Amino acid sequence: MHEPxxxxxxxxxxxxxxxxxxxxxxxxxxxxxxxxxxxxxxxKSTLIRQITGExxxxxxxxxxxxxxxxxxxxxxxxxxGLARSFQVSSVIPDFTVLQNVMLAVAGASGNAFGLLRPxxxxxxxxxxxxxxxxxxxxxxxxxxxxxELAHGERRKLEIAMALALRPRxxxxxxxxxxxxxxxxxQLTAILSDLRTEAPILLVEHDMDAVFALADRxxxxxxxxxxxxxxxxEIRANPEVRRSYLGEAA
Amino acid sequence: xxxxxxxxxxxxxxxxxxxxxxxxxxxxxTVTLATKAAIFGLAGVGLNLALGYGGLxxxxxxxFFGIGGYxxxxxxxxxxxxxxxLTLPFTLAGSNEMLGIWPMAMVAAxxxxxxxxxLSLRTTGVYFIMVTLAFAQMLxxxxxxxxxxxxxxxxxxxxxxxxxxxxxxxxxxxxxxCATLLGLALLxxxxxxxxxxxxxxxxxxxxxxxxxxxxxxxYGIRLTAFVxxxxxxxxxxxxYADLNRFVSPAMLSWHMSGExxxxxxxxxVGRLCGPVAGAAxxxxxxxxxxxxxxxxxxxxGLLLLAxxxxxxxxxxxxxxxxxRHA
Amino acid sequence: xLLLAEQALNGLQYGMMLFLMAAGLTLVFGVMGxxxxxxxxxxxxxxxxxAAVAAATGSFWLGMAAxxxxxxxxxxxxxxxxxxxxxxxxxxxxxLATFALILFFSEGTRWVFGSFPLYLTLPSALSGxxxxxxxxxxxxxRLVIIAVGAAxxxxxWLLITRTRLGIRIRAGEADREMIxxxxxxxxxxxxxxxxxxxxxxxxxxxxVGSIQSVQVGMGEPVLILAFVxxxxxxxxxxxxxLVGALLVGMTDTLGKALLxxxxxxxxxxxxxxxxxxxxxxMMIYILMxxxxxxxxxxxxxxxA
Numbered sequence: 001m002h003e004p005x006x007x008x009x010x011x012x013x014x015x016x017x018x019x020x021x022x023x024x025x026x027x028x029x030x031x032x033x034x035x036x037x038x039x040x041x042x043x044k045s046t047l048i049r050q051i052t053g054e055x056x057x058x059x060x061x062x063x064x065x066x067x068x069x070x071x072x073x074x075x076x077x078x079x080x081g082l083a084r085s086f087q088v089s090s091v092i093p094d095f096t097v098l099q100n101v102m103l104a105v106a107g108a109s110g111n112a113f114g115l116l117r118p119x120x121x122x123x124x125x126x127x128x129x130x131x132x133x134x135x136x137x138x139x140x141x142x143x144x145x146x147x148e149l150a151h152g153e154r155r156k157l158e159i160a161m162a163l164a165l166r167p168r169x170x171x172x173x174x175x176x177x178x179x180x181x182x183x184x185x186q187l188t189a190i191l192s193d194l195r196t197e198a199p200i201l202l203v204e205h206d207m208d209a210v211f212a213l214a215d216r217x218x219x220x221x222x223x224x225x226x227x228x229x230x231x232x233e234i235r236a237n238p239e240v241r242r243s244y245l246g247e248a249a
Numbered sequence: 250x251x252x253x254x255x256x257x258x259x260x261x262x263x264x265x266x267x268x269x270x271x272x273x274x275x276x277x278x279t280v281t282l283a284t285k286a287a288i289f290g291l292a293g294v295g296l297n298l299a300l301g302y303g304g305l306x307x308x309x310x311x312x313f314f315g316i317g318g319y320x321x322x323x324x325x326x327x328x329x330x331x332x333x334x335l336t337l338p339f340t341l342a343g344s345n346e347m348l349g350i351w352p353m354a355m356v357a358a359x360x361x362x363x364x365x366x367x368l369s370l371r372t373t374g375v376y377f378i379m380v381t382l383a384f385a386q387m388l389x390x391x392x393x394x395x396x397x398x399x400x401x402x403x404x405x406x407x408x409x410x411x412x413x414x415x416x417x418x419x420x421x422x423x424x425x426x427c428a429t430l431l432g433l434a435l436l437x438x439x440x441x442x443x444x445x446x447x448x449x450x451x452x453x454x455x456x457x458x459x460x461x462x463x464x465x466x467x468y469g470i471r472l473t474a475f476v477x478x479x480x481x482x483x484x485x486x487x488x489y490a491d492l493n494r495f496v497s498p499a500m501l502s503w504h505m506s507g508e509x510x511x512x513x514x515x516x517x518v519g520r521l522c523g524p525v526a527g528a529a530x531x532x533x534x535x536x537x538x539x540x541x542x543x544x545x546x547x548x549x550g551l552l553l554l555a556x557x558x559x560x561x562x563x564x565x566x567x568x569x570x571x572x573r574h575a
Numbered sequence: 576x577l578l579l580a581e582q583a584l585n586g587l588q589y590g591m592m593l594f595l596m597a598a599g600l601t602l603v604f605g606v607m608g609x610x611x612x613x614x615x616x617x618x619x620x621x622x623x624x625x626a627a628v629a630a631a632t633g634s635f636w637l638g639m640a641a642x643x644x645x646x647x648x649x650x651x652x653x654x655x656x657x658x659x660x661x662x663x664x665x666x667x668x669x670x671l672a673t674f675a676l677i678l679f680f681s682e683g684t685r686w687v688f689g690s691f692p693l694y695l696t697l698p699s700a701l702s703g704x705x706x707x708x709x710x711x712x713x714x715x716x717r718l719v720i721i722a723v724g725a726a727x728x729x730x731x732w733l734l735i736t737r738t739r740l741g742i743r744i745r746a747g748e749a750d751r752e753m754i755x756x757x758x759x760x761x762x763x764x765x766x767x768x769x770x771x772x773x774x775x776x777x778x779x780x781x782x783v784g785s786i787q788s789v790q791v792g793m794g795e796p797v798l799i800l801a802f803v804x805x806x807x808x809x810x811x812x813x814x815x816x817l818v819g820a821l822l823v824g825m826t827d828t829l830g831k832a833l834l835x836x837x838x839x840x841x842x843x844x845x846x847x848x849x850x851x852x853x854x855x856x857m858m859i860y861i862l863m864x865x866x867x868x869x870x871x872x873x874x875x876x877x878x879a
Contacts, residue, residue, distance in 0.1 A: 550678030
């Protein structure tokens, strides 16, 4: 068994009386897709935000590629290769697709302070950006403003931006949300390819996608992980059936 | 894109043509008005870097304008009196060389912007507006209550500072200096906003969370923009002091901050030449409305209100029909 | 000691006056999310209304009533004509439009009343001084301002915690769509809140105009101090406005009274006076900077 890429130990976060994350421990191993499922309000997004560094846990620790990253802010974690997508597509609306991905390339390079050289003629930005745009299936759309993209294309743009971070792990927060049937099928294929780049921690409501993609599943209910296992183990787990799948089905 | 560039050239060209035309017709006063427009335009270009491109609604840029002005006034008055400005920790003599004064004015304004920006950028939104306003106000009251350089009455110096090879007293020659610096500032803004840094700055304005998620900290980017912006406005303040051969706390007042902001908005936020058009129109209105009524600011207020309510893209927005240019 | 007590009372009076201004600003921001630079104009309108009516009728009390009525009316009209178009806009548009309103009101007032300051005559019951316990002679009217400020603070607290309007105000702060869904007429609620804030500003203007003078531009320095107050207290919090106002009032008054004297113990009197007064004029901004470093959202602010 390989060392896990991402390892959460005993994470706890409460907002006043509400315990949003209760002693959560979880690993993400090389090459896997680990799905995080649970009913609305189970604390999935809060957990993701603790991993990205947007909010600080009250207790517990996060290791990323063997390094404790508790003291790093969100930007530093992103530069280490912790790439995320947002529940609601989040891009720079007035930028073109190319500029959006160039921004991510600049961020990953750790140098966003070049003042004088025009970014659009800087090959160190444009070439990787063009590559990742193609990789995410957006060829030919580089010059389009992000605000004018269709919903599915915006999802792909987010993936291109994540790829530009030279990711060591992906955190994808409900990538299927709002996708049609066909778009969902396409995206499932893209996610399946992504795993060859880096392992994915996938928060998702779409059970078909989860069961099709995930190597392991963790079930989060009221801030606690009630079960972790393979697809079959989770399907068979009586507690999961009772508290989650039973309701969802 | 091309259309914007054409508009930029037309605006700058009109300003220069006005000054040259007025000069040829012997209208020295109009040349001075054009010079004022160029200087205010420069201040607006500086603010636009923070406000338009960075989304940092600073209501305190008069601080940098005034600092630039006071540095000029202080150097010039010491050059006249022959007394050094400082003897400790090092001797700093007065000067009446523009080329020596400008860097001092920009450095002083930049340092102030670094301190004010570092504190203010801890806040966002409406707090940022109020905090920048408050810091500028602090300098305003300091200037009023510090009698060494004139206090409330301001500081006059009788000879305009000098520039090698030019007669700075000749209105058209002083205009040429101001317009050249304005042109350089426009060029600088055009280059910077197209750079990596410009990309990050505009990204942070539009979507700060996303910018962080690709590994860029908005704070440092914004602080850099704020400091550059303050330095350009400081340079404008230095030119304005030399134009009037007088500095006073009014240059630091919140009306000044508001006016610099008006230049930017009147022309169109986040557009390269917007502030130049805005400043020129402001000066024109001041001149025209001032002839109609002594209470021309009331009319200006109504006009400004109409623009904010009904033409939020500013005047260039009316021409191009779009709200802002990223 | 008497001097210190007197300055402390001055600071309290100043703080209470700032609270009257800041309360309206912070309510308007908390409920409507609007930054209103023209709040200082409402202060000025209150002062001019008081001076004009008092001069015409000879009654100070009618003048006071007029200040409340005129400022509230001006507030309501401005809200309906201009401000309500700005709620959905960004802060930049709000700043600019309300800056334009200041230009309009200041020049308009100058046009009607001229540039010379007006003075109010206090009724005999409120003029003169009383002897406080300890032997301090203190002007009655300044004590009145303290009392009015305290009464307004109490009244606002009762209004917000105990009345239907207060419930709606709090609901509006929490969730604008929710309160609309509950069937509350938002447009009317906003006009009422704005007019209430305007009336308090007008009252502050009339009170200060009574001890100083009434002139164009009088509202602007006070407005900026009110901003400092609500930045310190936390935008949207009335309690924060009260605490911030008292902090700013005390710091400013005591700083100006005591700093030159304190510095004189370590340097020669003339430079102590210069440096002391320059430093004193910056004290409240230094206070604000320190609080921002510790708590960027202000003392009682929830949002940053």
